[in-house]
Structures are given as C-alpha cells and as structure tokens.
Amino acid sequence: MKNAKEIIQWGGKRYHSLNHHLRGKFGQKVFKIPLDAGLSCPNRDGTLATGGCAFCSLRGSGDFAGDRSKNLEEQFAQVKTIMHRKWSQGKYIAYYQAFTNTYAPVERLRYLYNLAIQQPGVVGMAIATRPDCLPEEVMDLLEEINKKTFLWVELGLQTIHEPTSQAMNMHYNFSDFQKALNKLRARNIETCTHMILGLPGESIEDMKQTGRTIAHMDIQGLKIHLLHLMKGTPLEAKYNENPFAFLEPGEYVELVIDLLEILPPQVVIHRLTGDSPRDLLIGPTWSLNKWEVLNQIDHRLMERDTWQGKYV
Numbered sequence: 001m002k003n004a005k006e007i008i009q010w011g012g013k014r015y016h017s018l019n020h021h022l023r024g025k026f027g028q029k030v031f032k033i034p035l036d037a038g039l040s041c042p043n044r045d046g047t048l049a050t051g052g053c054a055f056c057s058l059r060g061s062g063d064f065a066g067d068r069s070k071n072l073e074e075q076f077a078q079v080k081t082i083m084h085r086k087w088s089q090g091k092y093i094a095y096y097q098a099f100t101n102t103y104a105p106v107e108r109l110r111y112l113y114n115l116a117i118q119q120p121g122v123v124g125m126a127i128a129t130r131p132d133c134l135p136e137e138v139m140d141l142l143e144e145i146n147k148k149t150f151l152w153v154e155l156g157l158q159t160i161h162e163p164t165s166q167a168m169n170m171h172y173n174f175s176d177f178q179k180a181l182n183k184l185r186a187r188n189i190e191t192c193t194h195m196i197l198g199l200p201g202e203s204i205e206d207m208k209q210t211g212r213t214i215a216h217m218d219i220q221g222l223k224i225h226l227l228h229l230m231k232g233t234p235l236e237a238k239y240n241e242n243p244f245a246f247l248e249p250g251e252y253v254e255l256v257i258d259l260l261e262i263l264p265p266q267v268v269i270h271r272l273t274g275d276s277p278r279d280l281l282i283g284p285t286w287s288l289n290k291w292e293v294l295n296q297i298d299h300r301l302m303e304r305d306t307w308q309g310k311y312v
C-alpha cells in the first residue's frame with residue numbers, strides 16, 4: 001500500500017496532478033487560459049507539408065483556445081470569464097496552445113510572450129510547439145522568458161514509433177524530440193510531453209513502449225491523450241477508407257494506470273484523457289464523458305492498490 005503520507009501530499013490523488021502541483025507552488029487555484037496566437041505550423045503552411053498531422057483539428061489542436069479573430073487581450077478576458085464560471089477564484093497560466101507557438105520571427109514571439117505574461121493575474125506561461133521548431137534564437141528567447149516567469153514548454157511527441165509518425169504525417173520523429181528536449185533541459189526549461197494512446201496501427205505494447213521510453217527521460221510533465229477522431233481532419237478520410245478500432249474505455253483506463261506506475265513520482269500529470277468539442281468528435285464517443293473516465297482511473301488505482309511511480 002502506498003504510504004498515506006505520500007497520497008496526502010498529492011491531495012488525495014494517486015498521481016501527481018497539475019492541479020495539485022500548481023496549488024502547491026502558488027498556494028491557490030491556478031488554471032490555464034488557452035490562447036491562439038494567430039500563428040501557423042510548418043506542417044500546414046507548405047514548409048514541410050500542407051495537410052498537418054492527421055489527427056490535428058482545424059483549429060490546430062487548440063479547440064478550446066481563444067477566438068483567433070480577436071486580439072490577445074480580448075481572448076484572455078473572454079476565456080478567463082468562461083473559466084471563472086467553474087472556479088470563482090484563481091490565478092492564471094497563459095497558455096499558447098493552438099498551432100505551433102514557436103513558429104514565427106523571434107521579435108514577434110517576444111512581443112506575444114511578453115504580452116501574455118503581462119496580463120493581470122498571470123503567474124506563469126505554457127507554450128505548445130513541435131520539436132523541430134526550436135532554433136537557437138527561439139531557445140534564447142525561451143531562456144529569457146524562463147527567467148521572468150514560471151514557464152514550461154509543451155512538446156508533442158505522441159509516439160516513439162517512426163512508422164506511426166510517418167503514417168500520421170507528423171514530419172518529425174523521436175530523434176527530433178530527443179534533441180529538442182535536450183536543448184530545453186540544457187537551459188533549465190521545464191517541459192511537458194504529449195503522447196497519444198490509440199493511434200491507428202499501434203498495439204498496446206507499442207503504446208507502453210512509448211510510455212517506458214518517456215519515463216526514462218528528463219521530462220517534468222506529461223499529457224496523455226486518448227486519440228480523438230475529429231471531423232475535418234485528415235484522419236477522418238483515412239478512417240472512412242479504412243476504419244480502425246478505437247480503444248475501449250476499460251482498456252484505456254488500465255493502460256493509463258500501467259503507464260502511471262512506471263512514471264517517476266515527480267513527473268507532473270497534466271492530463272489523463274482528451275478533450276474535444278462534442279460536435280466535432282466522431283469517436284470514441286465514450287470519451288465525451290471525461291469525468292467518468294477520470295473517476296474510473298481513480299477507482300481502478302484504488303482497486304489495484306497502485307499509484308504513480310509504484311514500479312520506478
């Protein structure tokens with residue numbers, strides 16, 4: 001049995017949640033304000049390809065981010081108001097989520113990052129990007145921002161398996177991820193890695209292998225996504241041509257727990273399932289009930305008498 005003191009240290013959860021981590025760091029509720037900086041992605045604008053990653057939504061995987069047609073201050077105010085319906089009090093992490101948020105001339109990025117951290121109530125910043133979009137001048141800028149505020153960089157990995165990354169039209173691979181991670185860590189910048197469970201063509205063992213590999217790397221945070229098949233994505237066309245099976249809810253829950261068990265306890269868990277707009281989701285539809293999935297994970301962690309880091 002996990003020692004009771006450690007469970008209490010994670011606010012009663014059997015994994016090290018972002019919510020708990022931020023409360024500990026800032027002494028109050030802190031939540032992310034997802035923003036759309038109006039940038040693009042080299043995998044969409046023709047630099048690498050035009051289609052984007054097969055699973056990426058039309059809004060550049062920022063479906064809950066602010067409205068791209070509005071300026072940053074307006075987006076910030078609008079998203080903040082929506083978030084405060086859920087939590088009346090709190091401070092904010094400005095979160096550049098949609099598209100590739102290091103893909104612009106460095107002066108433009110400097111302006112965007114500084115503008116975000118100057119918004120009232122912001123205590124930190126998160127920047128989502130792809131591993132192949134971190135040139136030296138951007139790394140210098142991130143280092144500068146890291147000295148001004150609490151920062152983490154979200155790096156999409158999704159899978160370590162090259163055939164999958166090719167099939168998903170990602171145009172980067174595990175080696176690109178390793179290089180980007182090393183560069184960020186050399187500058188003492190925290191990272192949060194994204195992985196997707198349920199990518200077509202991957203076995204449960206393939207997904208575990210990605211998890212095991214990540215668990216041995218110098219990451220500070222992890223987002224586990226369930227693959228969501230969304231309308232308007234290249235993956236929808238692939239699925240229509242050649243339907244693939246979605247993970248079943250029980251299968252997903254057990255897999256997430258297997259991954260938690262091998263992750264070091266200090267790695268912060270930013271997400272344990274996906275989120276996508278109801279009207280865009282094709283499947284798996286069971287994922288719409290996000291709270292049920294999270295409750296099942298908590299329930300099975302107890303039943304299995306296990307926790308994050310049990311087998312580290």
Ligand code: SF4
Pocket residue numbers: 041042043044051052053056057060061098099100130156170
């Ligand atoms: S790198 Fe990110 S923004 Fe670009 S296509 Fe892939 S998922 Fe979408």
